[in-house]
Amino acid sequence: MRLFDFFRLTRRNRNSAETARQRLQVLVALDRSGGDGPDFLPLLQRELLEVIRKYVEVDLDRVKVELERGNGFSTLEVNVELPTAHLERRAAV
């Protein structure tokens, strides 16, 4: 019983340590790259919204920004919800 426990635990340990190693590799690489860190995102968002607002009224609470970091690349997703009133008006014209 105890012997089995021992094997189960060591196997699990190795698995979780491997996960830890992989997670850290991605994170530390991002941390070290510094300038490319996510700190430019607030400015990026502000400028993107300024451009969009030239054409449509945007409610700041209806903007969703998502970042998914992968090993080789990251994706940035910006969702801007446009007010229906505006679209209806456009459709009517």
Add this chain to the structure above:
Amino acid sequence: MSKVIVVTSGKGGVGKTTSAAALATGLAQRGHRTVVIDFDVGLRNLDLIMGCERRVVFDFVNVINDGIRLHQALIKDKRVENLFILPTSQTRDKEALTREGVEKVIAELRKEFAYIICDSPAGIERGAQMALYYADEAVVVTNPEVSSVRDSDRILGILNSKSRRAEIGEEPIKQHLLLTRYDLDRVQRGDMLKLDDVLEILAIPVLGVIPNDPLVLQCSNVGMPVILEPKSKAGQAYRDAVARMLGEQVELRFTQPQKRGLVDWLLRRSA
């Protein structure tokens, strides 16, 4: 009525972030809308322990200084309903937090959340003081070890003198002891301070005693709060602590040697 709870310790490495993550997750599991904030600007780790490090877009500092909306920085936990994480910045320093900025964010969070858990940085300087300033209650994480107990006493002094409640003369911050990495075998051998020793010195009520448990490391490896691991003794002890936070009377576990029956004894002899 929402509660702001700081998880603090003075000393580093005693389990503040592990505890903040576990308690916040436990409160959310019990159906309370909970947010856990990382106050350790420049050394953020709460996101790692919660396993949401890849989902951080905006952070606490962006909300205070860069005009980012709070809801854009809040990360919703994918495992537990009612649980949100507010990560901090990895690239800035502690100066990025201003008292006014923190006050505004906390006031906004109070409207939406029942529990606001503030994960404090180690130390007693600006960062730690910022984390405890607006607290209603404090969980003082302590290891049964001389330097940790001494530092906890120091942080208790700061809770009593440098918090908002102390400054405006309101009812003082309610303080709780969370004794972590408790090793009953070593306590019994007389090699480790026992709960009563720590209680006698710090003289605050105990919220929980978390046994030393290898599963804590395994959980942090994979980014899962240990309270989500049903087999973990530490997880069970955190669940008890959460129940006590909610006002339930729960007896302390893992502080007394388990009584072993005859069969147990025979099995151990034969093993």
